Amino acid sequence: MKEELKVKKIKDGTVIDHIKAGLGKKVLDILGIGDGFSNTTALLMNVPSEKIGRKDIVKIENKTLKKEEVDKIALIAPNATWNVIKDFKVVRKSRIEIPDMLEGILKCPNPKCITNSNEPIKPNFIIEEKEPVRLRCNYCERLFDLKDVL
Numbered sequence: 001m002k003e004e005l006k007v008k009k010i011k012d013g014t015v016i017d018h019i020k021a022g023l024g025k026k027v028l029d030i031l032g033i034g035d036g037f038s039n040t041t042a043l044l045m046n047v048p049s050e051k052i053g054r055k056d057i058v059k060i061e062n063k064t065l066k067k068e069e070v071d072k073i074a075l076i077a078p079n080a081t082w083n084v085i086k087d088f089k090v091v092r093k094s095r096i097e098i099p100d101m102l103e104g105i106l107k108c109p110n111p112k113c114i115t116n117s118n119e120p121i122k123p124n125f126i127i128e129e130k131e132p133v134r135l136r137c138n139y140c141e142r143l144f145d146l147k148d149v150l
């Protein structure tokens with residue numbers, strides 16, 4: 001079965017493909033897409049995939065992703081594919097990979113950490129383990145599970 005539920009192609013924007021089935025909604029959450037977001041967005045769930053069985057796909061019109069957003073998506077949907085669409089064509093396609101380090105995008109859950117004080121210090125984590133993801137704060141040196149920091 002190669003048939004896929006067809007959704008209108010987007011002219012310009014972003015398609016995140018090969019998201020493990022069930023995680024598409026989380027990808028939207030991580031991107032802050034919800035109430036008040038006005039770009040046309042499609043979430044396709046449980047699409048048959050030869051590579052991974054079932055997958056979710058997210059399509060967002062007129063949105064380009066920032067590096068920080070891609071890194072955040074990588075934490076929950078590693079190995080997803082990130083497509084940049086311009087004028088109905090895929091102009092860039094790459095696999096989303098978990099970075100070795102994350103800067104400035106997640107808050108340290110430790111209330112006593114210096115990154116949560118009034119000092120102008122950006123939180124910074126080293127990804128120590130990738131499956132499942134565990135991160136160590138570079139300042140207070142505590143180790144966290146992904147659910148602690150998201």
Ligand SMILES: [Zn+2]
Nearest residue numbers: 108113137140
């Ligand atoms: Zn910390």
